[in-house]
Amino acid sequence: MLKNVVVTLAIGENARQLLEVSEPLMRKYAEKIKADFYVIDTKKLSTKFVHYEKFQIYDLFKDYKRILYLDCDILVREDCPNLFELVQEYELGIFNEGRFCDLMEVVRDACMKFKISLKKWEQQSYNTGVMVLSRLHKNIFKNKPEEEFDVYAGNITHYEQPYLNLKIISEEYKVKELQYFYNRLSIFDALTGEHRLSSYIVHYAGVPEEVRFNLMKEDIKSWEESKPKYFYPKNIYVAIGGGLGDQIDSEPVIRYMRNKMYPKDNILISTDFKDVFRHLDVRILPNSKEELRKEPGIWYKMETFPSPESKLWQFLAQSLCHTTDYASIATLRRTLPDQEKQIHLKIDLEDINSLMQTTKLTNLQNFVLVHPGKGWSSKTFPKEYWESIVNGLVEQNLPVALIGKYVSKEQGLVEIDCPEEVLDLRNLLTFKELCALISQAKVLVSNDSAPIHIAGAFDNWIVLLPSCKHPDHVLPYRNGTKDYKTISLYKKLTCDAIDSSPTQIEGQTIDYIVGKIEDYLAEPNTIIEFVKKVYNE
Amino acid sequence: MNKICIFVVCVDNYFPKITSITLPAIEVYAKKINADFKIIKERKFPEFPPTYEKMQLYDLGIDNDINILLDCDIFITEDMYDVCEIVHENCFGVWMGYDPQLTIKEDELLLLDGTDQIIASNFVLTHKQQHNLWKPLDISSEVALSRMKRLFVIDEYCIGRNIKKYNLSYESLSLPGAENNLFYHGNITTDSLSDDEVIKNWL
Numbered sequence: 001m002l003k004n005v006v007v008t009l010a011i012g013e014n015a016r017q018l019l020e021v022s023e024p025l026m027r028k029y030a031e032k033i034k035a036d037f038y039v040i041d042t043k044k045l046s047t048k049f050v051h052y053e054k055f056q057i058y059d060l061f062k063d064y065k066r067i068l069y070l071d072c073d074i075l076v077r078e079d080c081p082n083l084f085e086l087v088q089e090y091e092l093g094i095f096n097e098g099r100f101c102d103l104m105e106v107v108r109d110a111c112m113k114f115k116i117s118l119k120k121w122e123q124q125s126y127n128t129g130v131m132v133l134s135r136l137h138k139n140i141f142k143n144k145p146e147e148e149f150d151v152y153a154g155n156i157t158h159y160e161q162p163y164l165n166l167k168i169i170s171e172e173y174k175v176k177e178l179q180y181f182y183n184r185l186s187i188f189d190a191l192t193g194e195h196r197l198s199s200y201i202v203h204y205a206g207v208p209e210e211v212r213f214n215l216m217k218e219d220i221k222s223w224e225e226s227k228p229k230y231f232y233p234k235n236i237y238v239a240i241g242g243g244l245g246d247q248i249d250s251e252p253v254i255r256y257m258r259n260k261m262y263p264k265d266n267i268l269i270s271t272d273f274k275d276v277f278r279h280l281d282v283r284i285l286p287n288s289k290e291e292l293r294k295e296p297g298i299w300y301k302m303e304t305f306p307s308p309e310s311k312l313w314q315f316l317a318q319s320l321c322h323t324t325d326y327a328s329i330a331t332l333r334r335t336l337p338d339q340e341k342q343i344h345l346k347i348d349l350e351d352i353n354s355l356m357q358t359t360k361l362t363n364l365q366n367f368v369l370v371h372p373g374k375g376w377s378s379k380t381f382p383k384e385y386w387e388s389i390v391n392g393l394v395e396q397n398l399p400v401a402l403i404g405k406y407v408s409k410e411q412g413l414v415e416i417d418c419p420e421e422v423l424d425l426r427n428l429l430t431f432k433e434l435c436a437l438i439s440q441a442k443v444l445v446s447n448d449s450a451p452i453h454i455a456g457a458f459d460n461w462i463v464l465l466p467s468c469k470h471p472d473h474v475l476p477y478r479n480g481t482k483d484y485k486t487i488s489l490y491k492k493l494t495c496d497a498i499d500s501s502p503t504q505i506e507g508q509t510i511d512y513i514v515g516k517i518e519d520y521l522a523e524p525n526t527i528i529e530f531v532k533k534v535y536n537e
Numbered sequence: 538m539n540k541i542c543i544f545v546v547c548v549d550n551y552f553p554k555i556t557s558i559t560l561p562a563i564e565v566y567a568k569k570i571n572a573d574f575k576i577i578k579e580r581k582f583p584e585f586p587p588t589y590e591k592m593q594l595y596d597l598g599i600d601n602d603i604n605i606l607l608d609c610d611i612f613i614t615e616d617m618y619d620v621c622e623i624v625h626e627n628c629f630g631v632w633m634g635y636d637p638q639l640t641i642k643e644d645e646l647l648l649l650d651g652t653d654q655i656i657a658s659n660f661v662l663t664h665k666q667q668h669n670l671w672k673p674l675d676i677s678s679e680v681a682l683s684r685m686k687r688l689f690v691i692d693e694y695c696i697g698r699n700i701k702k703y704n705l706s707y708e709s710l711s712l713p714g715a716e717n718n719l720f721y722h723g724n725i726t727t728d729s730l731s732d733d734e735v736i737k738n739w740l
Contacts, residue, residue, distance in 0.1 A: 002616075065616055090618035090712050135616045136714040171713045 002065040004084055006030040007057065009040040010072040011050045014209060016041075019072045021216045026076055033082040035068065051159035057133065058141040071129040073204040074183075075216060077223060077230065080200035083132045083182065091176035092140075092168060093132030095183035098125030100191060110162030116170050124169055128161045129203045130183040132176075140167045193265075193300025195232035197222055234265035235297045238331060240277075241305030242323070243411075247273050248453035249323035249476070250304045252341045253331060255280055260340075261332065268295065275431045279346035302331040319510050320500055322473045341477035343456035351436040358433055359425060367401045367423070367441045368393055368531055372414040373449035376511040378468040378494045381447060381521060386416045389445065392528035394421050398535055401441075402426050403434065403451060443531055448474050461534045462486045463527065467520045468494040468510040487530060489522035539602040541572035541621060546590045547609040548580055554733070555723055559612050570619045572605065584678040588692045591658055595671035604668070608659040610723030617719040620662050620710045629670055630662035630710030632722075637697055640687045644694075646701045655697030658690075659722060662710055669703045670696055 006026055010019040019039065030037040038060065046052040057067060068083055070076065087093030097103065103125035111117055133140075168175065180188050184199035186206055196202050197219055204212050223230065238254060240247050258267055258280055270285040270292070271277060277284060285291040292299065304327035306312050318326050325335045356362055370393070372386040373379065393400045401423035404413040418424045429437065438444060438454050443461040446452050448469055455462050456476020462485060464471055471488035478484040494510040513520065545563060547556055560576065567574035575597065582589045591606055598604035603621055607613070624630030634654040637647050647653050663670050674681050674695045685691055699705065716722075 088618070088622065089616070090623065090715075134618075135614075135718060136618065136712060138718060139714050173713050 002063065004033070004035040004066040004068070005038050005060065005064040006033075006035050006068045006070065007038045007040065007060060008070050008072045008074075009050075009054055009056075011041055011043060011053055015050070015072050017213055018204075018216065021213065021220065022070075022072055022075055025078070025220070026070060026074075028078055029076045029080060032078070033068075033084060035084070036064070049159065054128070054160055054164075055141045058138055061135050061138045065135065067131075067133045069128075069131040069133065070201070071203065071205065073207075073212060073216070074129060075202045075204075075219060075223075077197075077200045077202075079228070079230065080182075083178075087132040087176045087178075089134045090136055090174060091132075092134075092137050092173045093130075093176045093178050093182075094126040094128070094168070095130060095178045095180065096124050096175075097127045097185065097187075098123045099177075100180075100187055101125075106158055106162055107165065110166055114163055114166055116166045118166070118169055121169060124165070124175075126161075126165050126168060126175070127183055127185065127203070127205075128164050129205060130178065130201060132178070137173060140164060140171075140173070189298040190300065193234040193236050193298065195234075195297070197226070198230065198232040198234075231264070234262060235295075235299040236262055236265055236267045237292060237295075237299040237301050238267070238269045239301070239303045240269055240271040240327075241303060244273055244276075244450040245448075245453045246305065246323050246327075247271055248276055248343060248345070248450065248456070250327040251276055251280075251343050251345070252324055252336060252477075253304065253328045254282060255344060256328070256336050256340050257332070258282055266297075268292070268299065273431065275435075276345065279344065304330055306330050317500060319469055320473065320495060324477070338477055338480040342479070343453065343476055345435050345439075345454065345457035347432075347436050347439050351432040352440075355429070355433040355436040358428055359423070359437075361423075364437060364440045365442070366399055367437075368398045368443045368445065368535065369401050369403050369438065369441045369451070371404050371444070371446035371449060371451045372402070372416050373404060373447040373451075374412050374414050375410070375447075375449060376468060378511055378513050378517075378520075379447045379449070379466075380414060381465070381467070381517060383414055383416050385518075385521060385524065386414055388524040389527055390416065390422060391419060392524055393445075393531060394419055396528060396532045398531065399423070401437075403429065403437065405429075443535055445527065445531060452476065460485065461531075463531060463534075464488045465522060465527070466490050466493060467513075467517070470495055485534075487534075489527055489530065490520060491522060492520050494520070538571070539621070540600065541570065541603040541605065542598055542601045543567045543572050543574050543605045543607060544577060544591075544594055544598065545575075545607050545609045546577045546587070546593075548578055548587045548590055551587070551609060556609050559609055559723075562613050562615075563607055563609075563611070565615060566613045566617055569615070569617075570621060572603075576609075582673070582678075585682070585691055586689045588658070588689050589695070591692045592671055592673045592695060595668070595673060598663075598671065599668065602665055604663050604671070606658060606661045608722065611660060612721045612723070614719050617715070618712070623712065624662050624664075624708060624710050626664050627666065628706040628708045629664065629667040631656040631707050632660040632709070632711045632716075633657045634707075637694075640685060640690045641694055641697075642684050642686055644684055644698065646698050653697070653701070655693055655700070656707060658693050658696055659724075660710065660720075661696075667703075667705050670699050670705055672699055674698070 008026060010016050027037050040053050040056050043053055045055055060067060066084055083093060107125060181199035182201045184196050184202045204216060240250050254277060267282040268285060269282050274284045312330050324341050328334060328336050370390055390400060402418055404426050406412040406427055413426060435454055439458045441460050444451055444455045445463040447465050452464055453476055464475060466474055466488050470493060475482040475486050497514055498510060564574045577590055577593050581593055594604055620630060634656045636651060637653055637655045638649045682688060
C-alpha cells in the first residue's frame, strides 16, 4: 500500500542552510504521522529558477498517495496535528493569504502572463509554502516548459506561487483552507497579537536572510523551553476613548475581555481615567501612542471609540446606541450578555475614609445626590430649573448633597445657588471619593453624565433626566436589566428629532436643542414627588 | 450509518478481459467506502438492450440509503475518494451530462431544443430522495425504442424522463483531477474499442 510523504525543497546554499535547522523537525513530524520524508535537492526542471523544482511533486505521485509539501524555511512544532487527517483526500489543504492581504495585482499579473482567465475569483491567494495534496492534485504540477516560467524572469516575488494559484482556482479544485496557525506568516503578528510560536507551523517567508537562520534556531530553543504547553500570551491593547461616562461604560467590556476572552493574555489599556479600571488585572498606560511604541512585542490594537473614519461609524451611530454595546461591538464584534454589562467599580476602606475626611461627615448614607451637569447644550439645563429641584427636595426634608466638578468652560457644572441645608460637595471630591459617596447614597438625580454611569456599580435609585440620548442608551445595567431601581423623567429627546435613516447622507447631531429646552424637561414637581416616594420606601 | 450499495451491470459475459480488472477494483473501492457490492448478472428486461438492466436498481436498491451505479468498464483506483462525501443529500451525483438531442428523436417530457440535459449513466449516485431516478419506463418498450437514435442508451432516456418527471436535481461527483487519474472509463461500447485497446489506454 502506498504511503504518504512530507516533502520539502532545498536547492542552493541558503536553502541547505535553512534545511539544517528545519529538517530535524520535519523528519520528526513525518515520523509521527507515519509518512516518509523527501527532499527535492536537485534541479531537474529549470535551469534558472529553483522554485519551479516544486513541480517535481508531479513525479512523486508515482510512489506516494498523499504529499504534505513544506517550504524549507518552515518549522513544524512536534505537537502539530496530522494534516493528512485534517484535510480530506479529495481536498487540497492550503492557506488563503488573500483573506488578509490584497494580492489582486499579483493575481492579475499572473492571469495576463500565463494567459489564464479566472471565471470566478473571490480574492483567493493561496500561499504554497504548505500544501496538503493527494493524487487528485497531481496535474496541478504537470511540468511546464521552462520558457513558460521565464515570463517571471523580471519579477521574482512570489515565484511559482501565482501560477499554482491560477491552476487551483481556474480548474476549481476543492480547497480546504488551512487555518493561519498551519502556515503562520508574519502578517499575523499584528492581526492577532499572538506570538508566532503559538502556531503549529511557522513560515519564515519574508524574514531577511541575514536574520532568518538564527531566528529559526532561537525559536526552536524557545519551543523546547515552553513545551508541552507552548503557551505564548497574546498582546492585546485597547485604547479607551470618550469622556468619563463613556469610559466607565467600557469597564464591563474590558472586564469581559480579561475574565472570559483573554484570561491569560497580556492586556494593556490606555485611558484618561485609570481609577475606573484599577480593580482589573490589566496594565494601564497613560493615553499616549508614544507609550505603546515603547512596549516590547507586537500588539493587537482595539479602540472602544474608533474614529469617524472607521467602518463602524458607517453603520452604527454611537449616540443612538448604548455605550457599553458600542464599545463591545467596536472591540469584540459582539454585545455582551446583559448580566455581564453591569459596571464594577472598586471602593475600598481608604476611599471611604478619605471621603469622610473631605466631607467631615461619618454618616454619608441616605443622601439624595443632585448633579447639575453641564455639557452639550442639549444636556445643559437652566440654573433655575436645577434650583427649583433642589429647593423642592429640601422642602420635603430630604438630605440633599450637590456633586459635580468644573472640567472646562464647556463641561462640568451648572453653577446654581446652594441652600444652607444642602451639603455642597461640588469641586471637592476626587473620583474615588465621588464613587464612594455615590455607593452610599440613596438616590441620585442627574442629567445624562458620568455620575449616572458610576451609580451603575451600586444599588441606589437612579433618577435620570435625559434630554438627548434615549434613556435606554444611557441607563446602566444592573442585575441584568436597565430597569432596576431606575426611572427616566423627561418630555422629549433631541434624538427623536433627528433622521437616522440609512438614506440620510448628511450626519445629524443630538448635541443641540431645537426649540426651547423647557419643552424637553420633566416638571420639577414630578421629579420631587418621585424622589420623595422612593426615598421613603 | 448509511446503507450503501455499489451496483454494476455485467450481463451476457460482457468483455471478460476488462471486467476481470475492473470488478475486483470496484469491490475494493466498495469496501473502502463501507458499501455493499452487487453485480447484476441476470436479465430482467430482455425486450430492451442490456444497458436497460440498470433499471433493476429500482427494486434492488429500494432499501438502501445510497445507491451507486458504475459501468463495468470503469476502473477505479484505490486512491479514489468517497463520492458519498461529495454529493449533497438533496441531489444525485453524476459524472457527465449531455444534450438529449444526440440520442433521442422525440419525447413528450424532455425538451430537445438544447434546454434540457440528460445524464450519462456510467457513474451515478442517488440518495433515498432521488430513488425514483431508477424507476423503469412507464411506456411500452416498442414506443420507447422507437424514440431512440441510439438504442443502447435507452437507460439514459429512462433516467432523463425520471429527472423531469420527479424534478430531480443533480451535481457532479467528479472533482477536478479525478478523471483519468483516480478513475478511468473504458467507454467500450460508445467508442467501439476492443478490450486490449482499453487496457492499453489505462496503462
